[in-house]
Amino acid sequence: MRKMLKTGAVCCLIILEFACGSKSGDTTSPDTTTPPVVQTPQPYPGQLLALTNDATKELVLYDPMITDWNTDAARKWKWTPTTGQGFSANEIKIWGGGTDFKLRKRSFGQDTAIAALCDNSMAAVIGFPSGQRIWSKIINANVHSAELLPDGNIALAASDGNWVRVYAASQGADNGVYAEFPLSQAHAVLWDPGINGIWVTGQDVATKAHILTAVTVGGTTANPVLTELTQYRATLPTAWGHEVSPYYGNTNLLWVTTNGGEYIFNKTTKTFSTAPTNNLTFVKGIGNQPSGQIVLTRPDANKNPRPAVSCTMNDWSTSTVDFYTAGGQWQGARIVSGACFYKVKVVYDNYQ
Structure with a gap:
């Protein structure tokens, strides 16, 4: 039976002619989406x-049952690399807050799980909730996404590197062996x-589609090999693919x-249908709760009008996390003053 993490328990990333820059920060005009009516947080x-x-x-785990995310009560866990956790001074210096985070249930000493995470210029595997370093590496390639594989290795996607890689992280904290699949952006x-992929x-790389x-990951755990499962390939409905979530x-x-929309992909038919949330553009993170509720993050720079409380340090983040019903009706939001949230993930420690 697939086990979900309990809420509140501390357990345990336009169709334009340009690709994404750092953290997918496209410089574009905001759309004309009408802002939802402000409601009392629930x-x-x-x-x-x-x-x-x-x-x-920081990476922060928030409790959606808490209505005010500006309070300590809402923040159930937070993480940034430190020397005490085993990270180098250079890793600490370049860490910018993260581009992805996935938690997977694996027993490791004092920890109940392991997390794969990344930032633009580094990636890591850490114990959870300790935050202790299991593996990490500085990778200057604009790394956008990370995933812990069942064998303990880590998969990464880098937009500037134009690749998907699997690093043999299971073979040691500093292991640099990897397999690579060329993929632009x-x-x-x-x-x-x-x-199994x-x-x-x-x-x-060739057609720019x-x-x-x-x-699929072949070879051995120590020396992985990546091969495309071509039977699953599908052309995206609009340009510049970003997030894929369960x-x-x-x-x-x-x-x-x-950049141009949000979709639900059917693996069997290899077809895309428009997501119920009004096909919003530039959605950086999206997922759903077991109840069906949809949660997402979308840059403040792409909202018109721009929210009064918004991220001003870049054009790819937001101070707001939006909640929708399974049918796509906006329910409400959590707004954190001064925050620049890039991506949101539903914390689920089993694969689906």
Whole structure:
């Protein structure tokens, strides 16, 4: 039986002619979406939500049952690399708040799980909740997404590096061996036990087509080999693929976002349908709670009008996390003053 993390328990990333820059910070005009009517915040039952915060350079797990996320009560866990956790001075210096975070249930000493995470110029595997370093590496390639594989290795997608890689992190804290699959503007990696492979988004190196596809990991744990599962390749409905997330409650579906829209992908039919949340543009992080509730992050720079409380340090983050019903009706938001959230993840410690 798939086990979800209990809420509140401390347990345990336009269709324009340009690709994404650092953290997918496209310089574009905001759309004309009408802002939802402000409502009194309500508690939302569900899993903890992981947010990457550029402003504080922290990964934070928030409780959606707490209505005011500006309080300590809402923050159930936070992390930034330190020397005490085993990270180098250079890793600490370049850490900018994170571009992805995925928690996976694996016993490791005092920890109940292991997390794969990344930032633009580094990636790491850490124990959870200790935050202790298991593996890490500085990688100057604009790393957008990370995933811990069942064998303990880590998959990464880098948009400037134009690759998807699997590092043999299971072989030691400093191991640098990796397998590579060339993919221009690679943005997402998600392990799927149903296909025994990794879902990825990017552009075909030769044709420049914007695609969602999957790769399988062969070879050995110490020396992995990546091969595309071409039977799963599909052309994205709009350009510049970004996020791929599990659709909890239906293993045949995936959440997929691009700069031009947000979609639900059917693995069997290889078709995309428009997401119920009004097909918003530039969605950086999206997922759903077991109840079906949808949660997402979208840059303040792409909202019109720009929210009164917003992220001003870059054009790819937001101070707001939005909540929608399964049918796409906006329910409310959590707004953190001064925050610059890039990506949101529903904290779920098993694969789907």
